[in-house]
Amino acid sequence: MNTAFERQNSIIADGINYEYIYIKSKDDSKPTLLFLHGFPSSFYCWRHQIDYFSKQGYGCLAPNLMGYGKxxxxxxxxxxxxxSMVQHLIALLEHLHLNKVIVLGHDWGVRPAIRFVLYHPERTLGVVLFNSGYRPPAWLDFDKMIQGTRQIFGYELFGYWEFFNSDDAAKIIEDNADRFLDLAYASDPALWKTDLAPLGKVREWVTNKKATTRASYLTDKDYEVMHQCLTEGMQPKLNWYKSALANIDWDDEKNLDYKIKQPVLYIGGTKDCICIPKFFAGQSEHITDLKSVELETSHWTMEENPESVNHEVETWIKHIS
Known part of the structure; x- marks a missing residue:
């Protein structure tokens, strides 16, 4: 990430600190973009977008979400x-004197991005979803999800959740961060079909110390940042999975109006073997204004093809402005 991007820290509520990068808009006609990363990333995953859009005059705000960094x-x-996470983000906007933003979420960052617009549509100009599309709030039945994806796609898309929910997963990943990153950022995305998604496979990969070639778009610096992210503590990061499997959001969400009326851009990856675009084919039923784009990438779309991503996002922003 550009070293000119200063990391800041703010107490946004009693005892709750957020670490973030904030670059103020240089053009009053251009909105601020709120970037929400996924697992096991950090605000670093948006480096190409922050660099590009800040130079175009847009405001850029990229927090490390709960479980990450400081x-x-x-x-x-x-x-x-x-x-609670959405309220943290609203408090951060208040701290920075920001009103309305465009929210961009990738992977697990899609969840707070969507809930941001559901809880606070008045603070949102639009939403961009990367790889993971919109599925309305619902009670999660893990066994049913596993069986359903196996029947439709031929393998369990989310079998790795079982490992992430286990008591020993955090230590195993911390102790084998290289092997885990090899699989997460494999040069061959098809490995996710055989060695990440199905039940039991990610544990087998990591504990047997399997290795593969990493994706070519990752520099040594990129890898160093990602490795540090894993080894600084995995359990808080895995709590995103644990809390979802425990359905802790259901009481808050069961009566939400889940129709999204703000403009939405969905960018999927045709080589993503877990967040398969077809899995989110029904999202158009719940979004009034949806544009869908598929790029020839795997799961890390913004990092793999930043030029196309930045073009698609900027074109869409100009269209909805």
């Missing part, structure tokens, strides 16, 4: 309610 990272999974 941001509030409790070990109690019950603190990882999405509604």
């Amino acid at each position: 941001t509030y990272s409790p070990l109690d999974m019950n603190e990882y309610k999405t509604k």
Whole structure:
């Protein structure tokens, strides 16, 4: 990431600190973009977008979400309610005197991005979803999800959640960060079909110390940042999975109006073997104004093809402005 991007820290509520990068808009006609990363990333995953859009005059705000960096990272999974995270983001906007933003979410960052617009549509100009599309709030039945994806796609898309929910997963990943990153950022995205997604396979990969060639778009610096992210503590990061499997958001979300009326841009990856675009084919039923784009990438779309991503996002922003 550009070293000119200064990391800041703010107490946004009692005892709750957020670490973030904020570059103020240089053009009053251009909005601020709120970037929400996924797992096991950090605000670093948006480096190409922050560099590009800040130079175009847009405001850029990229927080490390709960569990990452110096941001509030409790070990109690019950603190990882999405509604609480959204309130943290609203408090951060207030701290920075920002009103309306365009929210961009990738992977697990899509969840707070969507809930941001559901809880606070008045603060949102639009939403961009990367790889993971919109599925309305619902009670999660893990066994049913596993069986359903196996029947439709031929393998369990989310079998790795079982490992991430286990008591020993955090230590195993910390102790084998290289092997985990090999698989997460494999040069051959098809490995996710055989060695990440199915039940039991990611544990087998990591503990057997399997290795593969990493994706060519990762520099040594990129890898160093990602490795540090894993080894600084995995349990808070895995709490995103644990809390979802425990359905801790359901009481907050069961009566939400889940129709999204703000403009939405969905960017999927045709080589993504877990967040398969077809899995989100029904999202158009719940979004009034949806544009869908598919790029020839795997799961890390913004990092793999930043030029196309930046073009698609900027074109869409100009269209909705």
